[in-house]
Amino acid sequence: MAASRTIIVAGAGIGGLTASLALARQGFRVIVLEKAERLEEVGAGLQLSPNASRVLIDLGLQPRLAPRAVTPDxxxxxxxxxxxxxxxxxxxxxxxxxxxxxxWVVHRADLQAALQAQVNDSPDIELRLGCQFEDVGTHAKGLTVAQRSGTARQQELAVALVGADGIWSAVRHHLFPEVQPxxxxxxxxxxxxxxxxxxxxxxxxxxxxxxxxxxxxxxxxxxxxxxxxxxxxxxxxxxxxxxxxxxxxxxxxxxxxxxxxxxxxxxxxxxxxxxxxxxxxxVPDGGEWTDGAIALLGDAAHAMLPFAAQGAGMAIEDAAVLAKCLGETQSQGGPTVPAALKRYARLRRPRVARVQRAARQAGRxxxxxxxxxxxxxxxxxxxxxxxxxxxxxxxxxxxx
Ligand SMILES: Cc1cc2nc3c(=O)[nH]c(=O)nc-3n(C[C@H](O)[C@H](O)[C@H](O)COP(=O)(O)OP(=O)(O)OC[C@H]3O[C@@H](n4cnc5c(N)ncnc54)[C@H](O)[C@@H]3O)c2cc1C
Incomplete structure (x- = not known):
């Protein structure tokens, strides 16, 4: 894969899979690293309010999701x-x-299966299961991302790395080790x-x-x-x-x-x-979400209490905005990747902080x-x- 169009996403949760679909739509090639051997989640549902379902529908997921999702009265x-x-x-x-x-209210496994099927249908996305993000180095041409599958270690060139690897994010730990859940x-x-x-x-x-x-x-x-x-x-x-x-x-x-x-x-x-x-x-509010060509998304950036039922919703929104901002780098005179990622964080942080506050208040x-x-x-x-x-x-x- 050509490094100039390749974006690596660490984590194939709801945020990472949505981001890969949105980035592919902007013309990028995407490699998704997922440390689990299989994507499965038992015994848990998710509420997806219109702000999130709208993004998923726009990405073409309605036919796969609607038969499994329930629309509550x-x-x-x-x-x-x-x-x-x-x-x-x-x-x-x-x-x-x-x-x-x-x-929509949906079984998490159904949502993940629908996203995975859509990813598998996209020739521009490669999902690597059983493959863990380990390290990232910066150089003049972009990033070198080190990943591990079993005992094999591999390196890949990319223009950007997206840390969608959840609350215990290894990408966040690499960038901001002082931030602790x-x-x-x-x-x-x-x-x-x-x-x-x-x-x-x-x-x-x-x-x-x-x-x-x-x-x-x-x-x-x-x-x-x-x-x-x-x-x-x-x-x-x-x-x-x-x-x-x-x-x-x-x-x-x-x-x-x-x-x-x-x-x-x-x-x-x-x-x-x-x-x-x-x-x-x-994850405490107010921390950084980006550093150069690396950005955090979803729970890796802003895991919140679940009382507003918006954690996955915010990861889905992040994915849409991130892809839009990175898409702008492809036009002539467009921003650099680090500038686009800074813009993504600037656009997302006030809204996410407001939702985090709303979730805390709802719990009380x-x-x-x-x-x-x-x-x-x-x-x-x-x-x-x-x-x-x-x-x-x-x-x-x-x-x-
Ligand atoms: C009780 C409860 C109820 C909830 N209810 C709702 C709800 O109704 N609506 C809603 O919108 N949200 C809800 N949420 C929140 C929602 O589940 C999360 O916000 C959402 O799953 C975050 O998605 P994510 O993709 O950011 O992270 P995750 O889903 O955690 O995905 C991260 C992925 O990264 C992988 N990974 C981790 N480390 C690495 C690595 N080093 N290399 C490669 N891969 C890696 C993991 O295996 C995982 O697949 C709820 C949460 C809880 C706890």
Whole structure:
């Protein structure tokens, strides 16, 4: 591959695969390095709001994703104490929710499989599985990227390197070793259950958000509504770095056992048979995202708390903006690669910081207890569905 058009992307997660498709569309050749031998992810769903689905549709993914994704009718904000619905935000009512792209909930494995199939169809992208980014050196012609497959070490010339290698990013560590992910004191438990296990009223096409004292629970249908994805977030001290670990069902059940949790969320928790847990870490705001011809994207740059359901969404948006900025280097008199990457970071950072703040604030609000929780519920009721949804416009209306 000619170095002058070759961009290396480290990491074939949602951000890295989306970036490779967007870069190929701008005329680049892309090599994606993925340290895992296979792309697979079990037991986890993702909400993809219109800002993210719009980018994926623009990249041609609709035919592959639509049959597997579920378009929920509504988001229901539920009181853990009473079991009642505090507010219903109707995503299926065009009078209230007017986005020109769908709100999807999808199994992460389905999204990754759709992205991978699209990548495999692109002659300009080479996906190297079982191949790990190791090192990068800068020289007059660009970059030399060192990678390892088993015991074999290989070097490749490229004009740019994109670190899309997640929260424990080796590319970020290479550039900014002082930046360390911080443990939030929260653990996310994730599992799925077969939709046939629950009474029908609890398996409708809704995102249910159960807010309770010091914890919350999210449940929504995935895999063509055959499965329900359940995420429970509770405080904890277990903080092993990594993407996920098997969890003991009794630990999560005991976190929701108190009488302050209604029978329905307890039933949802009880119906999941295989749990996995994630210690929630974040990458502190305000750090650098680029250095010369190297840029970070997605969780590598800005891993956030999942309470705005926007981590993957921001990685997808990053990918679109990064490709657009790098595309400008190809026109006569266009910017250099380092200048284009600086522009990418300048365009993305304020928005991502705002989403990070929104996620932190949402977490505090979800976990209120006592009179503060009662006041929260009253405010949400008083606001009504239209105003509640309008508060998300700045996130959902985004375009690259
Ligand atoms: C409980 C929970 C719920 C969430 N819910 C949502 C949601 O509803 N909506 C949403 O938008 N987001 C959600 N997120 C966030 C979302 O999962 C992440 O933000 C998103 O997956 C980040 O994608 P990424 O591509 O940046 O990183 P990752 O998905 O972590 O991908 C990084 C890839 O890089 C590879 N890699 C690592 N090191 C190397 C190396 N040295 N060389 C080569 N490859 C390497 C890894 O194997 C991996 O495949 C949630 C997160 C959690 C924890």
């Amino acid at each position: 509504a988001i229901s904000l539920m009181s853990a104490r009473t079991g009642g619905e505090i507010s219903r935000l109707p995503l299926g009512d065009p009078g209230i929710f007017q986005a020109d792209a769908p709100y 911080r443990f939030s004191g929260l653990i996310a438990w994730r599992g799925t259950l077969d939709a046939t296990q629950l009474p029908r009223e609890y398996t409708s096409r809704r995102v249910q958000l159960w807010m309770g004292p010091n914890a919350h629970l999210v449940a929504y249908p995935i895999s063509g509504a055959r499965q329900i994805n359940v995420v429970a977030v509770v405080p904890g001290t277990w903080n092993r770095p990594g993407w996920s670990a098997p969890g003991e069902a009794n630990d999560v059940k005991s976190a929701f056992a108190s009488a302050r949790w209604h029978a329905v969320p307890r039933m949802l928790i009880g119906a999941v048979d295989g749990w996995r847990k994630w210690a929630l870490f974040t 609000i979800y976990h209120l207890s006592g009179p503060l929780a009662a006041a929260r519920d009253l405010v949400i009721k008083g606001m009504g569905a239209r105003r509640m949804l309008a508060r998300q416009d700045w996130i959902y209306d985004w375009r690259a």
